[in-house]
Amino acid sequence: MATALITPSSPRTPVARRSTNRYAWQAAGFATPALLLVALVLYLPFVWTGYLSFTKYSGVGPMTWVGIQNYQDMFANPDLINAMVNTLYWVVGTIALPVGLGLVIALLAHGLPGSFWYRLPFLLPYAISGVAVGIIWTFILQSGGALTEAVTALHLPGQDLRWLLDSPLNTWVMIVATTWQGAGVNALLFGIGLASIPPGPVEAARIDGASGWALFRHIYWPMLRPLTTVVVGLAIVGSLKTFDVVWAMTKGGPGKQSETLALRMWKATFQENQWGLGAAIAVFLTVVTVVAAGLYLRRQLSESKAVY
Amino acid sequence: MPGRATVPDRLLDVPAGTAATPRRPDRPARRPLTAGGIVRRAVLIVLGVFWLIPVYLLLANAAKTDDQYGFIDVWQPVGLGGLWSNIAAAWQKGNLADGVVSTAIYSLVSPAIAVLVGSGVGFAIVALRLRHGFAWFVVIFSATVIPVQMILMPLFRGYVKFGLYDSRIGMIVVYTVLTIPFAAFVMRNFFTGIAREVFEAATVDGAGSLRTFARIYLPMSVSALLAVFILQATLIWNDLLIGLTLTRSNDVRPVMTALVAMQSTYGGSTMQVVLAGGLLVSLPTVVLFLLTQRTFTRGMALGQF
Numbered sequence: 001m002a003t004a005l006i007t008p009s010s011p012r013t014p015v016a017r018r019s020t021n022r023y024a025w026q027a028a029g030f031a032t033p034a035l036l037l038v039a040l041v042l043y044l045p046f047v048w049t050g051y052l053s054f055t056k057y058s059g060v061g062p063m064t065w066v067g068i069q070n071y072q073d074m075f076a077n078p079d080l081i082n083a084m085v086n087t088l089y090w091v092v093g094t095i096a097l098p099v100g101l102g103l104v105i106a107l108l109a110h111g112l113p114g115s116f117w118y119r120l121p122f123l124l125p126y127a128i129s130g131v132a133v134g135i136i137w138t139f140i141l142q143s144g145g146a147l148t149e150a151v152t153a154l155h156l157p158g159q160d161l162r163w164l165l166d167s168p169l170n171t172w173v174m175i176v177a178t179t180w181q182g183a184g185v186n187a188l189l190f191g192i193g194l195a196s197i198p199p200g201p202v203e204a205a206r207i208d209g210a211s212g213w214a215l216f217r218h219i220y221w222p223m224l225r226p227l228t229t230v231v232v233g234l235a236i237v238g239s240l241k242t243f244d245v246v247w248a249m250t251k252g253g254p255g256k257q258s259e260t261l262a263l264r265m266w267k268a269t270f271q272e273n274q275w276g277l278g279a280a281i282a283v284f285l286t287v288v289t290v291v292a293a294g295l296y297l298r299r300q301l302s303e304s305k306a307v308y
Numbered sequence: 309m310p311g312r313a314t315v316p317d318r319l320l321d322v323p324a325g326t327a328a329t330p331r332r333p334d335r336p337a338r339r340p341l342t343a344g345g346i347v348r349r350a351v352l353i354v355l356g357v358f359w360l361i362p363v364y365l366l367l368a369n370a371a372k373t374d375d376q377y378g379f380i381d382v383w384q385p386v387g388l389g390g391l392w393s394n395i396a397a398a399w400q401k402g403n404l405a406d407g408v409v410s411t412a413i414y415s416l417v418s419p420a421i422a423v424l425v426g427s428g429v430g431f432a433i434v435a436l437r438l439r440h441g442f443a444w445f446v447v448i449f450s451a452t453v454i455p456v457q458m459i460l461m462p463l464f465r466g467y468v469k470f471g472l473y474d475s476r477i478g479m480i481v482v483y484t485v486l487t488i489p490f491a492a493f494v495m496r497n498f499f500t501g502i503a504r505e506v507f508e509a510a511t512v513d514g515a516g517s518l519r520t521f522a523r524i525y526l527p528m529s530v531s532a533l534l535a536v537f538i539l540q541a542t543l544i545w546n547d548l549l550i551g552l553t554l555t556r557s558n559d560v561r562p563v564m565t566a567l568v569a570m571q572s573t574y575g576g577s578t579m580q581v582v583l584a585g586g587l588l589v590s591l592p593t594v595v596l597f598l599l600t601q602r603t604f605t606r607g608m609a610l611g612q613f
Binding site: 212285 | 465485552
């Protein structure tokens, strides 16, 4: 581990421990602004939303305690079931496309001189906002848009498809738009992971005659596994929060067909004034996110602890 | 597990100065061109060109005048004739001008405060050995996992109550606090890579902790500070959701929220003006990315770990 690269900090002997007291007040002074701000602006609202999810509240007027009513409503409400299914599409699609393609791009570029330049076109869209990505792809996918024209000119099937108007097709094509934006980050991460694989085992396998698929299957894939866990965990967490691209492309429409949970939560709260239901959706999203994040958080924290 | 890919080590524990040069000693020597290498290159180039098609379509059609759009094929370029008038239309009629100014303020001020405050807590934990430091670190770091949906409603209510709704100060505060956990995470991990002796030497020389922080730790961490700043400035520039929830007026509303509003009020703006607006608001972050590729991608990688 790279801790060996740097001078190890002095062991936490009782002497070192006692000397910390000298800085106790200063340490508190340095830490307080961050802790206070995070507590006030993130954790306090967090708890409030949790409480809100057990009430009926329209944004103004009285707040009534209703127990788990909102959660029961949530799983009986067809709009919400639809949003859950769409969100599931987003999760599965995001693992398959941006992550899968990212891995492919990283493998293709691995070891090539100037691999950074080969990856550049894929990285570029990451600097573009979800809204701008949505606008570009709306233009491409709208009825009679660039894609329909291209498909027609090339005499390919799909000329009659209404990309953004039919469900679940609209969700799928929006996942493609997100792939355009996000594949490069995953390629970058996998690229860093590949570069950190020691050359020894790879050379040994090469000498044994392994190449191509066998090399990937038996050397690269097992060695990339810890990294893959992190990348997949991040993809799940990111896709659960999908909002910007959908808002810019369909606003969840037509009707409510392409809504994700994040979008439904926003509309339920700020357009339909069902704050309790919105809060319940937010809590549900958070629980799923935390479970998914558990995939990579434990690892991150244990590594942070290792260098502490 | 021998030889597993441990990315954070590589990214985080490099003392300042060396971090900006990712050239590695273990990079394989230039191999002679093989058939496989040529095929891989060809596939990457084809895929890369394919990837740039949406950018081409954006440029080609943001440049079409009203006379051209709808009459000339969307795939056909027309030069840059209409581009300036379309951008001007987006700038003025689309109200992007106000949005660009406010968002520039948000994405410069908020990450600057956040990296300072985040470095502060990192310094307290690592150098000053804050009591229960790791527990506090976990508390702050865990906040990076909270979906922003979980805080929108109370923020909206609280902001309305305290007069922060639809104010630039309110926006700066929320963007700053949303950035702090990540900044604290990166900076705390970066500081653990600075040898303890540095701190001790400074103390022996009579430097107080504030001075050690400002004159030694921060200058040693410029590369990490910059990576966090650039990534977070980009994320704030690109934000839609916070702006949608906490702002209303043209001069507070951030640029992405203004752009999306332009798109929905279709009567006011034509498709080519909306595209020109999308191009305009993407330019700052894309240019920033092109100018600071190494730092930017480093921030991206840090952002994932």
